[in-house]
Amino acid sequence: DTEVTQTPKHLVMGMTNKKSLKCEQHMGHRAMYWYKQKAKKPPELMFVYSYEKLSINESVPSRFSPECPNSSLLNLHLHALQPEDSALYLCASSHLRDMNTEAFFGQGTRLTVV
Amino acid sequence: LAKTTQPISMDSYEGQEVNITCSHNNIATNDYITWYQQFPSQGPRFIIQGYKTKVTNEVASLFIPADRKSSTLSLPRVSLSDTAVYYCLVGVTPARSGSARQLTFGSGTQLTVLP
Numbered sequence: 589d590t591e592v593t594q595t596p597k598h599l600v601m602g603m604t605n606k607k608s609l610k611c612e613q614h615m616g617h618r619a620m621y622w623y624k625q626k627a628k629k630p631p632e633l634m635f636v637y638s639y640e641k642l643s644i645n646e647s648v649p650s651r652f653s654p655e656c657p658n659s660s661l662l663n664l665h666l667h668a669l670q671p672e673d674s675a676l677y678l679c680a681s682s683h684l685r686d687m688n689t690e691a692f693f694g695q696g697t698r699l700t701v702v
Numbered sequence: 703l704a705k706t707t708q709p710i711s712m713d714s715y716e717g718q719e720v721n722i723t724c725s726h727n728n729i730a731t732n733d734y735i736t737w738y739q740q741f742p743s744q745g746p747r748f749i750i751q752g753y754k755t756k757v758t759n760e761v762a763s764l765f766i767p768a769d770r771k772s773s774t775l776s777l778p779r780v781s782l783s784d785t786a787v788y789y790c791l792v793g794v795t796p797a798r799s800g801s802a803r804q805l806t807f808g809s810g811t812q813l814t815v816l817p
Contacts, residue, residue, distance in 0.1 A: 592745070621805065630789060630807035630808060633806055633807075644804055678745050680745070690736060690751060691748070691805055692748070693746045693747070694745050695745050696743070696744070698743065
């Protein structure tokens with residue numbers, strides 16, 4: 589199994605809603621990533637988890653709250669988002685032990701904030 | 703961070719070989735060079751990775767000169783389905799062992815294959 593599965597595929601939420609994005613992998617990867625991608629732009633790194641601990645937070649606003657409950661799951665909790673937060677949110681995972689490891693990406697969640 | 707620079711866009715015709723060059727002047731000694739392909743509304747997909755000289759797999763070749771300050775992705779005989787954005791990444795060596803690398807994407811190259 590070389591898949592990273594993200595749910596839901598599409599999400600529409602109001603600015604007062606609370607929602608969560610989910611990501612799952614069963615490749616034994618101990619590094620997991622959240623990226624945000626706006627149209628016609630490259631993915632922007634948001635968070636990195638190493639061994640289920642947050643190791644990198646790229647100055648992301650607190651309305652985005654990541655969580656890594658175990659080595660296979662990664663969540664992104666959303667609260668009080670703004671319309672400009674509408675984007676494709678990508679999850680990725682990779683091994684930690686090798687410097688030349690590749691990252692596997694999910695298909696993303698298309699988020700629209702109204 | 704090792705910054706990468708690529709052409710914004712390239713056009714090619716079906717059946718031609720396409721070469722996309724990426725410059726990474728401040729690449730670190732331990733960094734590998736990785737290329738990803740991305741179709742609209744999909745996650746990036748790994749294409750190829752290398753450290754030096756030449757690497758070839760079933761879909762592409764990667765050429766890296768001795769100074770490693772640039773790399774060239776070569777796609778043989780492209781087809782319409784190769785139309786995508788191609789990203790060159792240079793991994794950042796973690797500050798401590800056990801930490802994940804900071805995989806940062808550059809601006810990417812939009813390749814358009816024409817019939």
